Amino acid sequence: MGSDTLQISVDGGIARFTLNRPDRLNAFNAEMSQALIAAFRDVAPREDVRVVVLAANGRGFSAGQDLADGGVSPAGGTVDLGRTLEEHYIPLIHAMVALPKPILCAAQGVVAGAGASLVLACDIVIAGESAFFLQPFAKISLLPDAGGTYFLPRAVGTPMALALAMTGERLPAARAAALGMIWKCVPDTELANATESLAVQLACAAPLSMRAVKTAIRSTESRTLAEALVYERDAQRALGQSADYAEGVRAFGEKRPPVFTGK
Numbered sequence: 001m002g003s004d005t006l007q008i009s010v011d012g013g014i015a016r017f018t019l020n021r022p023d024r025l026n027a028f029n030a031e032m033s034q035a036l037i038a039a040f041r042d043v044a045p046r047e048d049v050r051v052v053v054l055a056a057n058g059r060g061f062s063a064g065q066d067l068a069d070g071g072v073s074p075a076g077g078t079v080d081l082g083r084t085l086e087e088h089y090i091p092l093i094h095a096m097v098a099l100p101k102p103i104l105c106a107a108q109g110v111v112a113g114a115g116a117s118l119v120l121a122c123d124i125v126i127a128g129e130s131a132f133f134l135q136p137f138a139k140i141s142l143l144p145d146a147g148g149t150y151f152l153p154r155a156v157g158t159p160m161a162l163a164l165a166m167t168g169e170r171l172p173a174a175r176a177a178a179l180g181m182i183w184k185c186v187p188d189t190e191l192a193n194a195t196e197s198l199a200v201q202l203a204c205a206a207p208l209s210m211r212a213v214k215t216a217i218r219s220t221e222s223r224t225l226a227e228a229l230v231y232e233r234d235a236q237r238a239l240g241q242s243a244d245y246a247e248g249v250r251a252f253g254e255k256r257p258p259v260f261t262g263k
């Protein structure tokens, strides 16, 4: 697993995926996209992985699509960007949203284009103060993709999403946090520690609960209130019959931390 462009490690219930094209500001080429898709698919069924941490090496998280990569560079004539979306970003976003475990993202520096869409597809985002979110698509006569037109208005509201996508203005991490687009903005020097302690917390959380929370909240857009209530009833019924629920209540009564097994 992994490649030169994506570092992967698994330890203590935490899978760490680290984008590794720092000299290109972690712009996505085909190799990095495919490695990331394979990595998310690989950990989906693994019981030894409770949370994924997505991070990036270097001064920026990602500058989006690598504009020099063969499939998208218009230098050699017209290109079919629909095809590259079909091959790379659509399966990637599906793999992330369908992953039955939390994805925690740690972002620094530039978070642009498809890289920004990817971050919005993560479940919890912590950003360093240096981070800024950028929708550069219109500057090259494109529209936000990789789920950008879906995630962005839901994260910041339609008026803000339109303005960000049409102007290409930078949205600093502190403002993104104030808008509720990300979970937290911390000093860059604290980004690694803040990410690690939240990753450990999520790795110790009840896996069935994490999966149910993600599935329920991620699917609200396509559900009516009545459907959401029914989904909650059915999911809660199943969770209430799990060994982890019994353990959670027992641990509460015994005033000790619970030990969850995912059963």
Ligand code: T3D
Pocket (backbone or CB within 6 Å): 023, 024, 025, 027, 063, 064, 065, 066, 067, 068, 072, 080, 081, 082, 083, 084, 085, 110, 112, 113, 114, 115, 136, 137, 140, 142, 145
């Ligand atoms: O169907 C499809 O697949 C299409 C999908 C499209 C999805 C997208 O993501 S479209 C949007 C693509 N991204 C951009 O348009 C952003 C382009 N980059 C920039 O605007 C700037 O680089 C940044 C604002 C991100 C950062 O600026 P700065 O001054 O901090 O760094 P820099 O010097 O511009 O970049 C550092 C190097 O990374 C530089 O290379 P060099 O000169 O040192 O050899 C630069 O060319 C390279 N780089 C930055 N972004 C990209 C890139 N190389 C390829 N693709 C990039 N996107």
